[in-house]
Amino acid sequence: MEIGIMGLASAGKTTVFNALARAKVEVATYSVGVAEPHRAVVHVPDRRLERLAELFQPKKTTPAEVRYVDVAGSIDAGGDGGHSAQVTAQLRNVDALFLVVRAFVNDAVPHPRGSIDPIRDLNELLEDLVLNDLTVVEKRLDRLEKDLRFTAKASGPNDQVRERELLREIKTGLDSGRPIRDLGIDAADLKLLRSYAFLTAKPLMVLINTGDSMAGAAELEAKARELQPYAQTEVTSLAGKLEMELAELEPDEAQEFMTDLGIEELGLSRVIQLSYRLIELISFFTVGPDECKAWTIKNGSTAVDAAGAIHSDLARGFIRAEVIGWEPLLQAGGWNEAKRQGAIRSEGKTYLVQDGDVLNILFSV
Numbered sequence: 001m002e003i004g005i006m007g008l009a010s011a012g013k014t015t016v017f018n019a020l021a022r023a024k025v026e027v028a029t030y031s032v033g034v035a036e037p038h039r040a041v042v043h044v045p046d047r048r049l050e051r052l053a054e055l056f057q058p059k060k061t062t063p064a065e066v067r068y069v070d071v072a073g074s075i076d077a078g079g080d081g082g083h084s085a086q087v088t089a090q091l092r093n094v095d096a097l098f099l100v101v102r103a104f105v106n107d108a109v110p111h112p113r114g115s116i117d118p119i120r121d122l123n124e125l126l127e128d129l130v131l132n133d134l135t136v137v138e139k140r141l142d143r144l145e146k147d148l149r150f151t152a153k154a155s156g157p158n159d160q161v162r163e164r165e166l167l168r169e170i171k172t173g174l175d176s177g178r179p180i181r182d183l184g185i186d187a188a189d190l191k192l193l194r195s196y197a198f199l200t201a202k203p204l205m206v207l208i209n210t211g212d213s214m215a216g217a218a219e220l221e222a223k224a225r226e227l228q229p230y231a232q233t234e235v236t237s238l239a240g241k242l243e244m245e246l247a248e249l250e251p252d253e254a255q256e257f258m259t260d261l262g263i264e265e266l267g268l269s270r271v272i273q274l275s276y277r278l279i280e281l282i283s284f285f286t287v288g289p290d291e292c293k294a295w296t297i298k299n300g301s302t303a304v305d306a307a308g309a310i311h312s313d314l315a316r317g318f319i320r321a322e323v324i325g326w327e328p329l330l331q332a333g334g335w336n337e338a339k340r341q342g343a344i345r346s347e348g349k350t351y352l353v354q355d356g357d358v359l360n361i362l363f364s365v
Helices: 013-021 047-056 081-092 118-151 159-175 187-192 217-227 240-247 251-261 267-278 303-310 312-316 326-332 335-340
Strands: 002-007 038-043 060-062 065-070 096-102 204-209 233-238 281-286 291-298 318-325 345-347 357-363
Touching: 002 013, 002 081, 002 118, 013 038, 013 065, 013 096, 013 204, 013 240, 013 267, 047 060, 047 281, 047 291, 047 326, 065 267, 096 118, 096 267, 118 159, 118 217, 159 187, 204 217, 204 267, 217 233, 233 267, 240 251, 240 267, 291 303, 303 312, 303 318, 303 357, 312 318, 312 357, 318 326, 326 335, 326 357
Parallel strands: 002 065, 002 096, 060 291, 096 204, 204 233, 281 357
Antiparallel strands: 038 065, 281 291, 318 345, 318 357
């Protein structure tokens, strides 16, 4: 799973990327000629895993991960057409969109629109996403109408007829400014449309970049939510420059600065966890003296899916899963103790794994 970071020029996309990834990519290095995005794998902060590691004292602790892509440029219709098309193509390859909106003032970095107005910028970016999808839909509908007319298949139950119906429904939604992800299209129909990789079908996070402080962030978040009251949408804020600078420090030094600034917790943790949930991922855990590990699966996955996430052999030879929630396991004081208390239950192939489950997969070779 990969999340694409996008936004207008000078919104602080790379600053946010550096903060999330604890990277040191030079800010403002992208130009129209740059094609390759920056990529990073980021550990998902998880207090549950930390608590399990404290109990089991493993040799190794492995958190879940989420991948971010800092895409070079924007889909700004007023910019270079060829470059905008290239950026759009890159964004179609990601699983979710992370839309950075500028709310900070920096005279050394002028805003391309001449003034700071986060809600105006958000409106513009959302409209660009809708227009991109609408263009694709209209072109495909024109082609479908011709194909169906000349092949005389319009009356038959086939994929092209269903595709046309779906695209007409999508066009109506987009014309009213409603993203595809909010139209309630079922999984089978979404699969039929998957090759288009529609931008507004992707989960969306709006991140308001406040720069050095969080002043005014709550009010801006509320206004952004009014603009995007849709499914699979998150709105949050981050003091991008401050968090990037803190991320560059050693943990002890960063904690000292946070204490001086009255910051209890980095906003990065919240943003990363929101990103993880946005793409409908959950974590289950395996524990032991060698390793405590968080494994990533889609919400709604079965015990066999979880076994396959660990290793394909476990899925093929699956017998059953021993399951306990992370909190009951901590309360029991260990795996053997939980077994003696009867707190561990056996589940079969169709069991739907819950976020925070601790699993032991029993399988045959």
